[in-house]
Amino acid sequence: MSRTTLSDLGDARMSDDEEQHTDAACGLRQVLPWIALVIATGAGALLSVGAFLGLYVRPTSDDWCALWKTRDMGVLGITSDFYLTQNGRVTNAFLTGLLYSDGMRGPKLLPAFLVVALGSGLFLLARAALRSLHHATGTRAEPAALAEPRPRLPVVPLVAAAGLLSALLFFAGTRSYQVLLWAPATISHTLPSVIGLWTVLGAVRAARSGVRWARIAAVGAVLLTGAALGMLSEPFTLVAGLLAATVGILCLPWFGWAANRYVSTWCAAACLGLLLGLVLLYTSPGARWRRAQHPQEPLSAAQLGETFQDWWRLWQTVGGQWAYLGALAVGALLGLALAAAPRQDGSAVPRDASGLPPRRLFLVAVLLPLPLIALASLAVVFGLRSGYGDVGWTYGRTWTSFLLPMLLVLCAYGAWGGHVWGRRLLKPARPAGRAAALVAIGAVAVGSAAALVQPVYALTTDTVVRAAAWDRQNARIRAEVAAGARDVAYQPLLIGGLSEPLFASSYRRDWAAQCTATYYGVDRIHRP
Numbered sequence: 001m002s003r004t005t006l007s008d009l010g011d012a013r014m015s016d017d018e019e020q021h022t023d024a025a026c027g028l029r030q031v032l033p034w035i036a037l038v039i040a041t042g043a044g045a046l047l048s049v050g051a052f053l054g055l056y057v058r059p060t061s062d063d064w065c066a067l068w069k070t071r072d073m074g075v076l077g078i079t080s081d082f083y084l085t086q087n088g089r090v091t092n093a094f095l096t097g098l099l100y101s102d103g104m105r106g107p108k109l110l111p112a113f114l115v116v117a118l119g120s121g122l123f124l125l126a127r128a129a130l131r132s133l134h135h136a137t138g139t140r141a142e143p144a145a146l147a148e149p150r151p152r153l154p155v156v157p158l159v160a161a162a163g164l165l166s167a168l169l170f171f172a173g174t175r176s177y178q179v180l181l182w183a184p185a186t187i188s189h190t191l192p193s194v195i196g197l198w199t200v201l202g203a204v205r206a207a208r209s210g211v212r213w214a215r216i217a218a219v220g221a222v223l224l225t226g227a228a229l230g231m232l233s234e235p236f237t238l239v240a241g242l243l244a245a246t247v248g249i250l251c252l253p254w255f256g257w258a259a260n261r262y263v264s265t266w267c268a269a270a271c272l273g274l275l276l277g278l279v280l281l282y283t284s285p286g287a288r289w290r291r292a293q294h295p296q297e298p299l300s301a302a303q304l305g306e307t308f309q310d311w312w313r314l315w316q317t318v319g320g321q322w323a324y325l326g327a328l329a330v331g332a333l334l335g336l337a338l339a340a341a342p343r344q345d346g347s348a349v350p351r352d353a354s355g356l357p358p359r360r361l362f363l364v365a366v367l368l369p370l371p372l373i374a375l376a377s378l379a380v381v382f383g384l385r386s387g388y389g390d391v392g393w394t395y396g397r398t399w400t401s402f403l404l405p406m407l408l409v410l411c412a413y414g415a416w417g418g419h420v421w422g423r424r425l426l427k428p429a430r431p432a433g434r435a436a437a438l439v440a441i442g443a444v445a446v447g448s449a450a451a452l453v454q455p456v457y458a459l460t461t462d463t464v465v466r467a468a469a470w471d472r473q474n475a476r477i478r479a480e481v482a483a484g485a486r487d488v489a490y491q492p493l494l495i496g497g498l499s500e501p502l503f504a505s506s507y508r509r510d511w512a513a514q515c516t517a518t519y520y521g522v523d524r525i526h527r528p
Contacts, residue, residue: 088284230277326448335418
């Protein structure tokens with residue numbers, strides 16, 4: 001047989017393999033969107049219920065104080081009150097005043113805003129990350145005519161990932177009501193993460209624009225935003241400061257992972273802003289007064305040991321919620337979709353395309369995030385123990401600051417694993433492997449969303465039942481006040497693990513009861 005004939009046979013065999021590879025990719029592309037659609041629909045339904053429940057939010061705990069102070073003092077008055085006599089959280093007080101300026105209308109609409117803002121922010125962040133990864137791994141030296149067209153982004157898996165991560169953040173924790181529906185907690189601990197997410201998106205947009213003034217504006221904006229966030233939430237400040245400092249150091253030109261100093265400068269501005277805000281908060285008269293009420297003990301080995309025990313119990317609680325594995329699974333689904341995605345010109349993805357960043361950067365990106373999140377959570381636990389004692393770590397509403405980065409990292413790990421695995425599964429001889437992978441990943445992701453149904457159902461029942469009972473009691477109290485009563489009966493209506501009036505040891509120490517009485521314009525409230 002001639003060499004020409006052997007060469008023709010080899011070419012024909014390679015063409016056969018490429019055709020089977022393309023068929024396998026087409027099969028994945030046909031199935032993956034339907035699995036992702038099921039996940040996106042389930043997560044979207046849960047988030048829609050959570051947003052709708054905002055209409056059934058009624059005052060409890062800190063709401064009572066925020067309502068009457070905003071009504072009687074105005075936005076600037078409550079801001080001054082927080083700075084001088086409460087805790088020094090100026091941004092927190094200003095946002096509280098804005099939110100409660102029309103009574104409970106703002107707190108009722110806030111959950112829907114958080115659902116939309118977080119979900120859309122996660123979607124845009126994932127899209128920007130995938131596009132940036134393609135540019136980072138591509139061959140920049142190639143002329144435009146020879147440059148390989150980038151793959152089409154799988155929109156439905158991206159929506160599924162953003163939706164499921166949002167649902168996990170809101171509903172998989174121990175304090176769903178506080179994380180999504182209770183305005184004082186969402187302002188302090190959920191909203192900062194949303195603001196941080198959109199601030200990062202603004203920085204990415206400025207970087208991609210290539211315009212110098214846009215980058216300068218992004219650096220200035222993050223400095224101001226950081227200062228505001230520093231006076232909004234101490235836990236978020238600790239987590240965001242640690243993450244920004246680490247990224248800023250790694251992106252210094254010395255390491256060769258950044259083309260310029262923009263990322264490092266932006267991160268430095270973020271850290272400076274956060275530090276400035278935290279210093280203003282810590283030195284405020286309100287913060288000094290609060291520390292005087294709960295004097296801190298000198299730091300000791302025993303206190304550090306107890307902090308580590310609290311930190312370990314916290315992560316045992318988080319690890320006991322298997323639904324968080326859904327972030328890994330939906331990331332793997334996204335990675336499979338990327339592995340099978342066609343190029344924008346319609347061509348198949350080459351089988352030998354790795355899609356991975358340089359080896360050193362890749363190792364850092366894989367090995368560093370989880371230890372950083374663990375360290376950030378330890379800092380949060382230490383702060384909670386210093387401020388609230390040995391029960392501080394149980395305040396699940398404060399976990400949002402590091403749970404969102406954890407979910408993002410798990411999703412990224414899943415996407416990387418799904419992409420690498422998908423390349424291997426696209427080999428013609430592995431149809432069984434493709435089917436098993438899809439079943440396993442789909443089952444975990446769908447099961448994760450399904451595991452949230454019960455908590456959402458319980459949250460819905462508690463919130464709606466309490467709203468009906470509160471409305472009846474509110475109508476009765478207002479009728480009595482209109483008739484001239486100065487001491488009215490109030491039945492505590494507990495929800496979400498929050499304090500209600502008339503649960504303190506004495507009325508003089510019952511700030512919730514006093515705020516409720518002031519809200520209704522009476523001298524005192526008592527149990528029926």
